[in-house]
Structures are given as structure tokens and as C-alpha cells.
Amino acid sequence: MTLRRWAAGAALLLSAGALANCSQIFGSGESGEGITTAMLVGADADSANWISHGRTYSEQRYSPLDAVNRDNVGQLGLAWSADMDTARGQEATPLVIDGRLYLTTAWSKVKAFDAATGAKLWEYDPEVPGETAVKACCDVVNRGLAAYGDKLFFGTLDGRLIALDRNTGKVAWETVTVDQSKSYTITGAPRVIDGKVIIGNGGAEFGVRGFVAAYDANDGKELWKFYTVPEGKQGPDAPAYLQKAAETWNMDVLRESDAIGGGGTVWDSMAYDPDLDLLYIGVGNGSPWNRAYRSPGKDGTGQGDNLYLSSIVAVRASTGEYVWHYQTTPGETWDFTATQHIMLADMEIGGRMRKVLMQAPKNGFFYVIDRETGKFISAKPYVTVNWATGIDPATGRPIENPETRVDKTGKPALVTPGALGGHNWHPMAFSPKEKLVYIPAFEAGMMYAPEANWKPDRNRGFNVGFNLGAGDLPPDGGFRKQVAGSLRGMLVAWDPVAQKARWTVEHPGPWNGGLLATGGGLVFQGTTGSEFNAYDAGTGKKLWSFAAQTGVVAPPVTYTVDGEQYVAVLAGWGGAYALSVDGDLIKRKAPVRNVSRLLVFKLGGKATLPAEPALAELPLDPPPSTASPEVIALGQAKYGRYCAVCHAPGAVGSTVLPDLRRSGALENAAAWSAVVHDGALKDSGMASFKGSLSKAEIEAIRAYVIKRANEDKALEAGKKIARR
Ligand code: CA
16 A cells, blocks of 8 residues: 555544644644654554554554464565675664665664565665764664654764655755764664654763753754753753752762763653653663762762663653653662663553553563553563562562662672663564563673772773673683573563563573564564574464574564565674673574674565575684783773673673684784774774773783683683683
């Protein structure tokens, strides 16, 4: 069905309630053909297309299409594929409009294809400077586009919001949305509400102050801006909700240091209820993570809830005004963002219909909240949780385990979920037929170690207030195997009314793909095991599998062209887990690498992929370790703060970026310094660290990596060596 025919039909179908908001639906400034507010509000009726990030404003990622179904999914085959031109994480949800498929890929590039044939229509590269990568906590990814009128909108890693002509890929306008002197990045997809393009940003590991803002779809002019945390120097004229927030912080810290912005970035999830005109935003972690540094009390421990960190906030979409909030993790200190997928649905709970909002944030509890009022309805753990024993139903507050709060000194604590969460950005899906929410969940605990004399660094590196260098795994094969065994990845089918899992599918490890549920009774998901699978939505039985040659983290979409149903997914391993956990350990669970490619399927599809590339690994052949223990210890501390997040803790080799133990520069101090100090590889994403690390510290890091490489070489040779 073409958009014009669909729009005519949908206008008749719109309820009287929706039509009461006519000015909103047929908002001013829309020219010619293209996506209208009415289409976005009524997107559920348009099964042929996928016109907004979560398919509908409710973000259910459920398509009623059923031509591909339980009975025939075994005949699903590759229709076409398209190679991406990078080997970094692929996290985007494609949009499909009238037979054309649009997507974003790594480094904020955009590509358009004929959705049936795969013919490339146009591509656009915003030319993000390579050294921007060092500002990004979690890979140079982008999660997608928004469409409105004849334009497409997306954010770039360096903080721009760009509008492209949908037919040509030419720039209509672009605007810088952030202070580019700070470590703000954009990886999330915008949403468009009544002609306003809404976008947030990331950077809460690097000292920024979070906000979300609305821009005019016609010209990019800023219309409103909503900050999520108070400003150190704010006065009595600050909005009431920020004055209320200030009462929950030690404002001295925010006032004193421009390197501590408080965090609370809105880097991914949004949902919208057009009847209530409420935009729901997911707010991220504190900056720094450790509350004892971010908001210290008199006794040196942390104080205060620190609103609106780790909260779901309802904002009036037309004005940007605060309406209500629900804080999932008061006084957050573990990087427990509430930026995870927000999904809206209406369901019967306790004998009456409720308009609810659902979220499985990082903290491990699945929440059902009343989306009209923000009142807590219920929450239960969807993964193993040790930081809290439950949520008090009277107050909606967690019942904390005090042993898991680590301040400036004292014992480290193994906390689960860890900083990656029990669920991260990977979208969930909801089947109204099965009344189940499908969660791409995982278990990966983290050791939080205190750092007694932490200071923020405005320039480079993780500003989290914990000792990230203390978490090295000992070079002991048995212990590492044990840790690998504790990692779990699973697809959980969650009954949100009963608050329990109906079934669970185990995967080879954490960090599996986002989800799609369909009217054909199917749930589609890619895995860390390099498969793209279809499961029975009612039972979890695996009905179909495709060898994707790469880990798949992005969520699939489905659409039709000339009545034929297609399923599309962007394959390509990457993101926070792929960069920042033990690469050796991941490879023990399931070998995985990045082959970035769009895969599109249909019944009877006969296309094939090129031959799978061999898993190449450079030899582990370091120079001898001759540095003093003091130099190595300095290198370990600096590595933990500045290198581990991209090259893995303990230099054990991330699965996407170079394994430093095997680096050619390891035996040559000058070559090492040319990269780390002088920025020789900045265009590839490896920025200079000269503002944060001295030449002696950079050389100490090399000594530490040499020592680690020798330990692991001995381990590989089967010669177990004692931990020093
Ligand atoms: Ca974070």
C-alpha cells in the first residue's frame, strides 16, 4: 500500500479522541508528501512499513504481519545482503518506507536501499572525525533514524543532528546539539513528535550533564531543552523540578568542578503517548558512577537520591515541561542506567485496565509503572540480582544490600548485575497475542573496587570514581574458565502481569540481539553465537536458524513490498560488552568477530553469503618483561582508567579493537608513543592521550601490557605461572 492510500484509510480509522487533537495530527509546516503526524500516531495500522524506531510510538516492536509464520518459517531464506563499509558495532533499526530501506551504520553513516532488491539508492557520510571515538563509552555505533515529511533525521557521534532529503540523501539542515568541547556523543535514534525532532546524547562516563532537546523538523531550530540533573550554579529562577532535584544532591561538588556534570544522559530510550501528550525518556547513570565522589555526605560516603539519575521521566512533548518521574535506582552508584527500552501497553492488572509503561533497566528488575501518573505497580528481578532484595511495593524503592555499596575506601564488592546491566540497549519486543515481553537479558557481574584518591579528568578516560585497574583476572586458566562459566545470555519471555518468566532460551553468552515479535507467532533474534534465529513466540522452541558469520546485536524489522513479507537485520558484533570484557573469555564461550552486513530474508530466498572469512589472530610474541614492579603497577592503574574500556580489562584483547598484547608497537617504545602520545592513529579512532598521560605513564602502560602478554603467552603454552 502506498503512503497516500494508507493515509486516506488511516484518517477514517482514527478514533474521535485522536481527532480531537487535530492541530497536532496535521501539524503546520508539513509540505508535500511524506510522513505525517497522523501516520506516526497510526503506525500500527501500516503493516507494510516500519516508519519509526520502535515501529509505533508505543515502541512494542510487534508487527502484525503473518505471511511468515510458525508453519512456514523453515522456508525463510536470504533474499539479499549488503556489506557495510566498517568493522565496528552495528546497532541500528532500519526504517522502511514505501519499498525503500534506510539505515544508519557505524561512524553515523546513512545508507538507502531498494527494500526488495537491495540496490543501493544513496549513501551519506557525515565525516565524523576519527578521534571522536575516544569520547564514546561504547563503540562508534548509531541506533537509527527518524522520518517526517520528506526528511530523515539522525544524530552523529560528534553531537550534530542532521536532516537529509529522503529521496536524495542530500543535507537539508544540520545543527550542533551539544558543547563539543565536552565528551558528549550521540548514538541513539531521534523520535519526531508533531514536527519536533527529539534527541538526547551520551557521555555520563566522561563528566557531562544530561539533557534531551526538541528541534524544528523544518529548520533545526531548538524549541525546548530538558536537563535531567541540576546545574551547580543554578539559582532560584531554575525550573521547579530542578530545584527539587538539587535538594537530593550535594550541590557543592557540582558547583566546584566543571569536570563533574552529574551525568543523567538520555542516550537511548524514548516512548510517546499521543493521548496524554507525554514523552517518556530513560535517564542514565551518575557521572562519576561512585556516589561518594559525586554527592558526598559528611562521613565520606555518598548521600542523596540524586534526581533524576536512573529515572523514567514523563515530559510534556509539546513544551518540554516536567510532568512526573519514577526513579529505579535512587542514589545510583553502579552505572545502573534507566535508559533501557521503554515500552507502552494497555493491560488488565488486578481486575482493571491499566495504561502501563514497562522497562527492564540495567538494575535487573522488570518494572510495570502507571504511565498516566508514574505510580509504581510492580517489579520483580528478571535476572540474578544481589544489590537489592526486592522493591518495596508501598514506596516503590529498592530494599538495598548495603554490602554492594562501595565508597572511597573499604572492600571491593562483586555486584550483579554489573555495569553492563541485566539488559542493555538491545530492544525488547511485546506480543499482544501472547501477552509476553521478550527480553534480551544476560548475567555478567562486576567487581567494584574503591579508589581512595580519585580525581576527575575533563580531558580523557573514564571518570567513574572506581579503581578499574583492580579488576584484572589472574593469569590462571582455571579461574578464567570459572568466570566464563558464570556469564549467561538468554532470551526471556516475561509475563508482565504475573511478573515472572514463562520460558527462557539460553544463548552461548551475553550481548545477544534486539528483538522483533510478529503476528506469525514468531520472535526473531540474532545471537553472540553468530546465528540469526526465529523462535515460537508461545514456547521458545527454535524453529529456524541462519549462520550469520558474525555476532548480531541489532534488532530485526519486518515489512512488505508488493505484498511479500521480508525480515531484515543489521549484523555485526560490537558495543560495550564486545569492547570492554575479556576477549579471550568470550572466545572460549563462542568465537565471535565482526562482519558488518545487512541481511534480508523472505520465504524461498535463495541468495547466499560470500565465504566466511577465516578467524585470523596475530601471534602472541611479546618482548621480555623487564620493567620494575613499580612501573608495571603505575601502568596497570593508568591502563585501567584510560585503556580498559576499549581494549578490555587486563589487556586480554577486546573482540573488536586491536589486542594490545599482539600489537606490533609493543616492542618499540617510539612506535607506542607515536600512537598513544602523538595520535598517529587518530583518524582510525585512536586519539592522542597527551593531555591526560605523561610520556612516562604511556611507557609504563607499555610495560604493563608486555607483562600481561608474557603471562598469557605462558598460559597458552600450558605453563601455569603463579600470580605475583
Ligand atoms: Ca553508563
